[in-house]
Amino acid sequence: xxxxxxxxxxxxxxxxxxxxxxxxxxxxxxxxxxxxxxxxxxxxxxxxxxxxxxxxxxxxxxxxxxxxxxxxxxxxxxxxxxxxxxxxxxxxxxxxxxxxxxxxxxxxxxxxxxxxxxxxxxxxxxxxxxxxxxxxxxxxxxxxxxxxxxxxxxxxxxxxxxxxxx
Numbered sequence: 001x002x003x004x005x006x007x008x009x010x011x012x013x014x015x016x017x018x019x020x021x022x023x024x025x026x027x028x029x030x031x032x033x034x035x036x037x038x039x040x041x042x043x044x045x046x047x048x049x050x051x052x053x054x055x056x057x058x059x060x061x062x063x064x065x066x067x068x069x070x071x072x073x074x075x076x077x078x079x080x081x082x083x084x085x086x087x088x089x090x091x092x093x094x095x096x097x098x099x100x101x102x103x104x105x106x107x108x109x110x111x112x113x114x115x116x117x118x119x120x121x122x123x124x125x126x127x128x129x130x131x132x133x134x135x136x137x138x139x140x141x142x143x144x145x146x147x148x149x150x151x152x153x154x155x156x157x158x159x160x161x162x163x164x165x166x
Contacts, residue, residue, distance in 0.1 A: 001054040001091070003098040006043060006061065010051050013058035015039035021081045025145020027120060028079060047076065048102050052091045059086035062095045064103055067112050075156075076108035080123075093126055100130070104159040111157045117142050118151040132157045 006014060019033045034042055043049045043063065052060035060082040067077035078099050082091050103111050111132075116123055118137065128134070132155040141152035 001052055001059070001094070003050050003052055003094055006049045006051045008040075010053075010058050011036070011040055011043065014043060014049075014051065014061050017058065017061060017081045017083045020084060027117060027123075028081075029115060029142070047106055050095060050098055050102065052082070052086075052095055054086075059083050059089075060091045060095055062099050064099055064106070066108075067114070074107070074109040075112050076103045076106070076110070076159075077112055077114060078103070092123070093130070096126065096130055100157060100159060109158070109160045111159055113155040115142055115152040116155055117144075118153050124153065124155075127155050127157075130157070 015034045015036070018028075018039070022028050022030050022033055025031075032038075046063040046065045048064040050062050050064070051058050060080065062078055062080045064076055064078045066073050067075040078096075080092055080095050080099075082095075100111060113127070113132070115138075116127070118124075124134075135154040135156060138152045138154070140149035142150050144150055
């Protein structure tokens, strides 16, 4: 399996994986599904979109983009999605590591996650293992699919000193 930049031929598989995570309602704030048109536009609008390619089968993807503008434009944000059929195989870890490098390569200084759901312990352990720092907890910051609210945990990783921390 390799992590690489997405190509147009990957779009339908990417849209399917993205929509699967949206449907689960436990990680992404989005509630609307992507279709062929909105998906192409969405993935093209990112600073970078990477895919986990397992011999032509897309098993995961990530998006990387500025978290803000102007004086905070050096901070980037990312989202990761792994197909439910491929979870538990450390694909997310490979994509986060690639994303850290890509963010630095693109000139960002910090990678920040605004809304990691507190109960998403697998993601939180991964981020902490890779050197991300939790900034605190926002009570009831995420509305789950069933309507109840869960806390969110913002995280960040300094990309400027990335080579000295790994």
